[in-house]
Amino acid sequence: MLALAWAAAVAPAARAQSEPVAAGRPGVHEGVASCGGSSCHSRPAPSGLTVRQNELITWQDPHTEAGAHSRAWKVLTAPRGEAIAQKLGIGPAERAPACLACHADPALAAARGARFQISDGVGCEACHGGSGGWIASHYALDATHAANIAHGMVALDEPKVRAARCLDCHFGGSAPNQFVNHQLMAAGHPQLSFELDLFTTLQKHYDIDADYVARHKAVPGAVKTWAVGQAMALERMLTLYGPRTPGGAFPEFAFFDCQSCHRTMASSDPKWRPVSEANPARPIPVGQPPFNDENMIMLSAAAKVAAPGLFQRFETDSRAFHVALAEDRGQAVAKAQALAATSRAMADAFAQHAFSRAETLAIFEALLSSETAKRYTDFSGAAQAVMAADTLLNAMTAEGAIDRAAAARVRPDLDRAYQAVRDPNAFRPAEARAALQQVADKVRALK
Numbered sequence: 001m002l003a004l005a006w007a008a009a010v011a012p013a014a015r016a017q018s019e020p021v022a023a024g025r026p027g028v029h030e031g032v033a034s035c036g037g038s039s040c041h042s043r044p045a046p047s048g049l050t051v052r053q054n055e056l057i058t059w060q061d062p063h064t065e066a067g068a069h070s071r072a073w074k075v076l077t078a079p080r081g082e083a084i085a086q087k088l089g090i091g092p093a094e095r096a097p098a099c100l101a102c103h104a105d106p107a108l109a110a111a112r113g114a115r116f117q118i119s120d121g122v123g124c125e126a127c128h129g130g131s132g133g134w135i136a137s138h139y140a141l142d143a144t145h146a147a148n149i150a151h152g153m154v155a156l157d158e159p160k161v162r163a164a165r166c167l168d169c170h171f172g173g174s175a176p177n178q179f180v181n182h183q184l185m186a187a188g189h190p191q192l193s194f195e196l197d198l199f200t201t202l203q204k205h206y207d208i209d210a211d212y213v214a215r216h217k218a219v220p221g222a223v224k225t226w227a228v229g230q231a232m233a234l235e236r237m238l239t240l241y242g243p244r245t246p247g248g249a250f251p252e253f254a255f256f257d258c259q260s261c262h263r264t265m266a267s268s269d270p271k272w273r274p275v276s277e278a279n280p281a282r283p284i285p286v287g288q289p290p291f292n293d294e295n296m297i298m299l300s301a302a303a304k305v306a307a308p309g310l311f312q313r314f315e316t317d318s319r320a321f322h323v324a325l326a327e328d329r330g331q332a333v334a335k336a337q338a339l340a341a342t343s344r345a346m347a348d349a350f351a352q353h354a355f356s357r358a359e360t361l362a363i364f365e366a367l368l369s370s371e372t373a374k375r376y377t378d379f380s381g382a383a384q385a386v387m388a389a390d391t392l393l394n395a396m397t398a399e400g401a402i403d404r405a406a407a408a409r410v411r412p413d414l415d416r417a418y419q420a421v422r423d424p425n426a427f428r429p430a431e432a433r434a435a436l437q438q439v440a441d442k443v444r445a446l447k
Contacts, residue, residue, distance in 0.1 A: 026152050028132025029107035031115035032056070032123040035131075040139065041124075050211045058205040059124070065202040069122035072103040080188060087187040094119075098184075101177035102169035127165055129154040145215045157218040159225045160351050163196050163232035170194040171236055179244065182253035191258060191424060193380065195387040196229025197222045201394075222395040223355040223363070226388065227302045231347035234295035238321075238340035242333040251329075256289040257378045259427060279377050281315075282322050291325060293318075294384035297375050299346060301366035305359050307349040310342065317342045357401045361443075364392040368440035376436075379427040386417045386432065389439055396443075406446050413438040 036042040036056060046052035061067030075081050076093035085093035093099045100106065104118045105126040113132065125131055134151035137143055149155050156162045171194055172179035180192055201222075206212065208219055220228070237255065244252045253261075281300070282290055296318050303311040317339040324331040366372060367388055376382040393414065397407045417435035420428045 024136070025113070025132030027130045028111050028113050029105055029116050029123075029125040029130040030113035030132055030135060031117060031125075032059075032120045033115040033117075034113070034135060035124050051206060055124075055205045066205065069126070069203070071121060073100075073119050073121035076100075076103050084184070084188040088183070098177045101175065106175065106178070122169075127154065127156060145217050155218075157220075158351075159196065159218075159220045159228035160232060160347055162200070162225075163229045163347075164236075166196065166199065166229075167194065167233060167236045170199070171233060172240055173236075174240070174243075179240065180254065181244070185254065185258075191380075193383055194229070194233055195226065195384065195391065196232075197226040197391045198387050200225060220351075221355065222391055222398070223360050224350060224353065226391050226395075227299075227306065227350040227353075227355070227363075228347050230295050230298040230302065231343050231350060234299060235340050235343040235347065237292070237295065238336040238343065241336045253289070256291055257380065259379050259424060260289045279375055280371075281318065281375050283319060284322050285326050288326055290378065291322065292378070292380050293322075293375075294378070294380040295343075297372065297381050298367070298384055298388055299343070301363055301372060302350070303346055304366055305362045306353050306355060307346055310346050310349060314339075314342050314346065357396070357399050360392055360395055360399070361401065364389070364396070364443065365440070367392070368436050370437070373433045373436065376433055377429060379421060379424045382427070382429060382432040383421040385436060386414070386421050389417065389436060390414060393439075393443065402443070402446055410439055410442045413442065 039053075041051075041053055041055040042057065043053040044057060046054045048054075052058075058066050060070045062071070073094065076085075076096075076099050081093040081099070085091065085096055085099065088098070090096040090098050100118065102122075104121055105116070105123045107116065107125070107130060111130060111132075129152055131138070131153075134148045134153045137147045137151050138153070145157075154161060154165060156165065167173065168175065168178050171192060180189055185191060213219060241252075241255055244255075279290070281297070282293060284290060299314060300311070300318070303314050317335070321332070321335040321339045324335040367385060376385050393402070393407060393410060396402045397404055413435050417432055417439065420432035420435060
């Protein structure tokens with residue numbers, strides 16, 4: 001079985017070696033097979049001198065999150081994928097444009113090379129860009145990162161660029177079929193969640209070492225990546241909100257907290273709780289579905305520490321947007337645009353900022369403070385808080401600000417917080433807040 005698995009993994013490499021790729025085809029997606037070859041990215045083990053060279057094997061891993069992109073198309077053929085497509089009446093999911101725009105490389109037919117296969121799922125070029133223009137410079141002996149970028153490779157080492165590329169599918173984009181709307185979720189598609197640094201870590205197929213730095217690639221660090229990702233996610237959400245607000249007689253519900261409507265109605269039910277819990281940063285009338293504000297909570301803490309000049313502007317714009325949602329669509333869209341502009345300014349500020357150890361700890365403290373904890377009333381906000389705590393704890397450990405053994409003693413509390421937000425249908429806000437408070441107390445004691 002091991003031999004068969006290895007053969008399947010290096011099959012693209014054999015095709016790549018026997019069929020050289022034509023150079024100078026900007027924008028063309030040559031296919032995953034073009035990245036193979038034992039001297040390229042398809043070694044069975046990470047034994048390369050400069051890069052691992054087993055990147056394809058990592059991408060194809062059937063058992064971990066690192067292989068999720070390669071499985072993206074295959075899940076469309078599973079019962080759940082076919083059931084969703086049947087409910088929507090769009091034909092087989094594995095051939096439906098509504099699914100393929102994110103579950104495969106969305107390259108247009110005219111931009112697909114001879115070895116492009118839709119069944120490869122989210123292949124290398126879906127993220128790194130069509131290799132037709134840069135593959136020759138990429139494997140040249142004197143290859144440089146700058147030359148690759150100049151020939152069309154996407155600069156994923158830059159947090160803003162990476163966030164923009166990831167968000168196209170992990171939240172939504174302006175391209176056709178790149179938005180998981182309420183209709184898709186009603187048919188069975190899971191609710192989306194995104195955190196740039198954590199997702200990057202789960203998908204990581206490269207090492208940041210001396211060779212990486214020597215190629216003049218950006219090394220932003222976990223905290224900057226997290227902060228930029230939060231700002232870009234909010235900007236994307238608000239930018240899409242305006243054009244996608246109409247939905248017949250109702251707005252596009254995907255922008256709002258799911259659990260505010262999807263819960264029991266009878267107040268005599270012991271599991272019942274009000275549609276909108278009191279939230280000090282969200283001045284909305286009782287009964288109004290709250291806008292998903294998880295990124296706003298994260299950004300408030302980050303801006304207070306690392307972009308104080310934008311903090312008050314952000315707080316004012318956030319509250320104004322929530323208020324406008326209860327007034328009329330025109331006001332809500334206008335306030336969304338203003339808040340999007342502030343989020344964009346924060347992304348720019350964070351991208352230029354060098355986050356210190358002290359700032360990382362201060363952001364951690366701000367996120368888990370008793371005051372901020374009052375805002376974790378919804379599943380999405382609490383889930384983001386848990387992921388942020390994980391990211392920042394790992395960053396502080398990697399920087400040497402917290403001893404690894406001490407960080408390990410915090411992990412059980414963080415695991416309990418993850419359990420509280422594991423299932424949106426069984427979200428336990430009080431337990432999540434209590435576990436996060438334990439995390440904060442233990443880290444505070446380590447100062």
